[in-house]
Amino acid sequence: MIRSIIVAAALAVSVQAAVPQNLDVIKERKQTMKDNGAAAGATAKMLKGDAPFDLATVQKSLNTFISASKKMPSLFPDDSKTGGDTRALPAVWADKADVDARFAKFGQDATDALAAIKDEASFKASFPPIFKDCGGCHEKYRAAQN
């Protein structure tokens, strides 16, 4: 019991001693990702047959992905590794070049899909592969939920 209090006290000190974290940028990258989620969710409904195919919605989602892919690489400064309930893993900063390359590929795949998708059939063929970019990055760089 006493020992755990000491440990807790030591932890509290070390947290306080850590560099102040940039909570705004954490908030911003989470919001950017939330927008990706909303955009992906809208198209998933069409894939499942819970909503009718709508080209305008699909294009809007793809444009959301493209702008997120451009914005995201700048949202992981060194002072944003902890705090603000971030689920970004330390691996992001250990291999930032790979993370950036993944965002670039994600943006490129969305751009290609935007050009390729004209109707429901091309939507069903060209959209789902993008989800591999999402899952592949979350697999390596994002912690599971608490």
Next chain:
Amino acid sequence: MPVRSTLLVLAALAAVAACALWQLTEPRAAFSRDQWQSYEQGGDAARGRIVFEAGGCASCHATPGQPDRLKLGGGLQLKSPFGSFTVPNISPHPDDGIGAWKVVDLANAMLTGVSPSRTHYYPAFPYTSFQRVKIEDVRDLMTFLRTLAPVSGKAGDHDLSFPFNIRRGLGLWKLLFLDGKPLKADPAKTLQWNRGRYLVEGLGHCAECHSPRNILGAVVADRRFAGGPNLEGKGRVPNITPDASGLGPWSQKDIAELLTSGLTPDGDSVGGAMAEVIRNTAELPPSDREAIAEYLKSLPPRQTSPPEKKGSGG
């Protein structure tokens, strides 16, 4: 002299107990090698591929750090509280893989956790779930595995602490946690539900990650599928029972979509160990993903397992 005879009796008792223990922990294989030939006939590689994907063999056995999921050279390290396991080579290489194995050998490994040289496997190889797999599926799987490229080089040894490095001890563990019962079809339920149960409880070994474990590393029965700690890193593995705190709000279509694209109903894309599971389930026929969804929605609803208290009492 009374003391001496007591000691003798005690020694004799200890010897009997040790013998009993030795017999109890003896690795018992379900299939004898004498009958091996009858199991070699009629395997189908295309069906075996589905067994392979449903069983997620590539997730553990594919050589890490290269993109080919069918290169089964092993080498992946699995961390556990007992030490680190190194996944073996199961490519059809005659010396370094399982090229010399018969269907019965694979059946004994998957269904009873016993090797061809009659030693116990560790349950890091999820035979606690694979024990439910049908022998015909093992035969098809073996037929498929034999079509793959042999990979040379043995994977390394496990790095386990005492007493976990003694394989014989696993015999006791198996007595406690392995019942060896196949799943009996439930005629009151749909064919799809029965298929789903087989995929979830047997091949898919979903409970191995989605449940908390006791100190012996076995799944806690009344918390099965209710979520648990993430052994591989931060965060927790979610509850997949149809409770409000789990998949309650999800439709069967939502679950089938997750198993196809990794997308949750709110548009999030699952990561962590589940991303790899989805690489397998995405290769299944759509009817199998629907079967998994139907079965999950029929599980007894359980509230999400509370996080374990750590190091209290100091």
